[in-house]
Amino acid sequence: MQGKVKFIQGNEVCVEAALYAGLEFFAGYPITPSTEIAEAMSARLPQIGGRFLQMEDEISSICAIIGASLTGRKAMTATSGPGFSLMQEALGYAVMTEIPCVIVDVQRGGPSTGLPTHVGQGDVNQARYGTHGDHAIVALTASNHQDMFAITVEAFNIAETFRTPVILLFDEVTGHMREKVVIPEKGEISLVERLRTSVESGVDYHPYLPREDGRLPMSDFGGVHRYNVTGLYHDMWGFPSDDPKIVYGLIRHLMDKIQNYTGNMTFFRQDHIEDAHTVLVSYGAAARSARHLVENRRKRGERLGLLELQTLWPFPGDVVRKVCKNADYIVVVELNTGQVIREVKLAVDRPERVYLANRIDGQLISPTDIQNILRLLHGKGV
Amino acid sequence: MSVKDYIRERFFPHMWCPGCGHGVVLNAMIRAVESLGMSKNEIVMVSGIGCSARISGYVDFHSMHTIHGRALAFATGIKMSRPELNVIVPMGDGDALAIGGNHFLHAARRNIEMTAIVMNNRIYGMTGGQFSPLSGYAAAASTAPYGNIDHGFDIAKLSEAAGATFVARTTTYHVHELSRLIRDAILHEGFSVLEVLTQCPTYFGRYNRAGDAPEMMETYKNRTVAVGSEKKNQDPDLIERGVFVKKELPEYCREYEKVIEKNQQKQT
Numbered sequence: 001m002q003g004k005v006k007f008i009q010g011n012e013v014c015v016e017a018a019l020y021a022g023l024e025f026f027a028g029y030p031i032t033p034s035t036e037i038a039e040a041m042s043a044r045l046p047q048i049g050g051r052f053l054q055m056e057d058e059i060s061s062i063c064a065i066i067g068a069s070l071t072g073r074k075a076m077t078a079t080s081g082p083g084f085s086l087m088q089e090a091l092g093y094a095v096m097t098e099i100p101c102v103i104v105d106v107q108r109g110g111p112s113t114g115l116p117t118h119v120g121q122g123d124v125n126q127a128r129y130g131t132h133g134d135h136a137i138v139a140l141t142a143s144n145h146q147d148m149f150a151i152t153v154e155a156f157n158i159a160e161t162f163r164t165p166v167i168l169l170f171d172e173v174t175g176h177m178r179e180k181v182v183i184p185e186k187g188e189i190s191l192v193e194r195l196r197t198s199v200e201s202g203v204d205y206h207p208y209l210p211r212e213d214g215r216l217p218m219s220d221f222g223g224v225h226r227y228n229v230t231g232l233y234h235d236m237w238g239f240p241s242d243d244p245k246i247v248y249g250l251i252r253h254l255m256d257k258i259q260n261y262t263g264n265m266t267f268f269r270q271d272h273i274e275d276a277h278t279v280l281v282s283y284g285a286a287a288r289s290a291r292h293l294v295e296n297r298r299k300r301g302e303r304l305g306l307l308e309l310q311t312l313w314p315f316p317g318d319v320v321r322k323v324c325k326n327a328d329y330i331v332v333v334e335l336n337t338g339q340v341i342r343e344v345k346l347a348v349d350r351p352e353r354v355y356l357a358n359r360i361d362g363q364l365i366s367p368t369d370i371q372n373i374l375r376l377l378h379g380k381g382v
Numbered sequence: 383m384s385v386k387d388y389i390r391e392r393f394f395p396h397m398w399c400p401g402c403g404h405g406v407v408l409n410a411m412i413r414a415v416e417s418l419g420m421s422k423n424e425i426v427m428v429s430g431i432g433c434s435a436r437i438s439g440y441v442d443f444h445s446m447h448t449i450h451g452r453a454l455a456f457a458t459g460i461k462m463s464r465p466e467l468n469v470i471v472p473m474g475d476g477d478a479l480a481i482g483g484n485h486f487l488h489a490a491r492r493n494i495e496m497t498a499i500v501m502n503n504r505i506y507g508m509t510g511g512q513f514s515p516l517s518g519y520a521a522a523a524s525t526a527p528y529g530n531i532d533h534g535f536d537i538a539k540l541s542e543a544a545g546a547t548f549v550a551r552t553t554t555y556h557v558h559e560l561s562r563l564i565r566d567a568i569l570h571e572g573f574s575v576l577e578v579l580t581q582c583p584t585y586f587g588r589y590n591r592a593g594d595a596p597e598m599m600e601t602y603k604n605r606t607v608a609v610g611s612e613k614k615n616q617d618p619d620l621i622e623r624g625v626f627v628k629k630e631l632p633e634y635c636r637e638y639e640k641v642i643e644k645n646q647q648k649q650t
Contacts, residue, residue: 053459
């Protein structure tokens with residue numbers, strides 16, 4: 001990979017990647033451990049003619065980016081668990097009104113104020129189920145800076161392709177850690193630009209009439225087509241409706257446009273899976289320790305493999321099932337009381353093979369912690 | 383263009399109750415826009431939730447019906463992104479000042495150019511007549527069956543203190559004044575607040591024995607005076623109408639344009 005080499009924080013990587021993806025608008029509110037994203041945005045955005053807003057809270061931050069995105073700009077906000085909780089209602093609004101945006105949650109220990117400066121991965125389920133009502137959601141994560149860069153760009157690509165909010169679930173460790181990252185040259189990662197309508201001014205335009213493939217060619221708000229946007233169930237003009245046929249059609253469309261395209265948004269890494277007797281399933285900061293352990297134990301001939309998930313939602317159940325097919329032990333490594341493990345158990349055959357290796361004390365799980373669990377499982381004692 | 387050209391006729395009849403004052407505000411707003419000769423394409427209307435919020439669906443502008451209390455936050459994103467658009471934000475009193483109170487204060491503080499119209503009917507109408515932050519002490523409401531012990535506040539004073547650079551008040555009785563003030567508010571280069579006292583005969587009127595719509599409007603006529611009037615000295619309970627604040631201060635989007643101008647293309 002050609003490009004500029006930098007040694008920066010994960011939060012700064014996220015900023016560089018968002019700008020690479022074409023971000024023009026950011027609104028946010030200070031919160032540890034995501035604040036560096038807002039700080040860097042406030043400096044970088046005016047330099048490229050973009051706009052930065054520090055709002056009065058996280059609710060208004062997500063509302064502002066939804067408004068800006070509707071006018072045609074790629075937009076993002078960044079926060080941590082408590083702020084992400086505040087954003088949930090507006091997140092549902094973005095789902096319902098099909099307005100693309102990216103929401104970064106640099107996770108810390110929770111619930112409540114929890115552990116502002118320590119790591120946690122407790123927001124996996126909040127990302128999925130936080131907003132009310134049935135809905136599909138996309139949530140991505142990464143464990144190192146190079147992947148964080150790529151996955152942030154993908155988040156924008158998915159948001160723009162499917163006109164949906166996309167959540168980036170990073171964590172305190174990856175957000176604050178400094179490591180090398182190569183900023184790719186322009187064009188090295190392909191970018192998706194928003195699909196705009198070709199309907200001309202003066203012709204009856206249906207902003208909420210999806211194409212066959214579920215994509216919506218929308219006119220930028222403030223442009224030649226005037227239409228209505230509402231969080232109520234709405235018809236193809238965007239006008240409120242409670243007609244059962246329209247309600248059914250819209251909720252199906254909102255679910256299907258994600259669920260029918262999970263292949264386009266499933267990202268993962270697998271190492272040493274072929275002959276693995278034990279497969280570690282992990283993501284984010286926890287996957288760094290899992291990878292370290294797998295590399296070390298492989299040198300000693302232990303048949304350990306790693307499945308690192310980068311897409312958490314929609315949960316890549318098919319991938320998990322296939323990768324774990326021949327394993328005797330499946331160990332989910334995560335920093336919560338067991339959120340992804342539930343999905344893994346639902347996905348695999350013989351779920352009794354699935355075990356949890358976690359830490360819930362604000363500390364990053366270490367390779368030794370995982371090794372101790374494996375020794376127990378393998379009947380070797382600690 | 384005629385008034386009809388500004389509404390989405392196929393979405394009528396509207397959903398407001400007979401006698402509701404909100405239709406008067408809609409009418410005055412359209413007349414104001416018409417008198418300004420503005421193109422429908424350059425107007426964005428952003429609303430929240432409640433009876434008042436439904437106004438955005440009936441006008442043939444770019445219209446965004448958002449979530450409860452957050453209209454100004456969505457509007458801030460739109461305006462910052464496209465400062466050339468004229469942004470009008472109609473809100474109810476509960477929408478603007480209870481759930482949306484914080485956004486109201488901060489939009490005023492920033493002095494971002496948009497027109498906030500607070501349609502104050504002193505009640506939550508959509509949910510069936512609960513007391514709002516503007517109901518006032520001793521008012522009756524479905525959640526204040528023994529009389530309200532919450533005190534209201536003065537929207538105009540609040541707006542001024544928060545930094546709004548245009549603040550005015552009128553009522554649905556004073557239709558010409560209403561239209562003129564909406565026009566002035568739209569023309570103002572900064573955050574403008576217009577409070578409109580608007581009757582809710584269905585809930586506020588009924589619970590408080592304030593009479594039907596004409597009677598409530600009659601009260602607006604009799605119990606309000608032009609700002610600075612002598613009558614106010616004799617009867618301090620009279621409510622003042624007119625423009626309370628009109629001043630020029632740096633506008634937010636223009637200030638940000640300066641930040642961009644100074645720093646653009648300076649790479650780190």
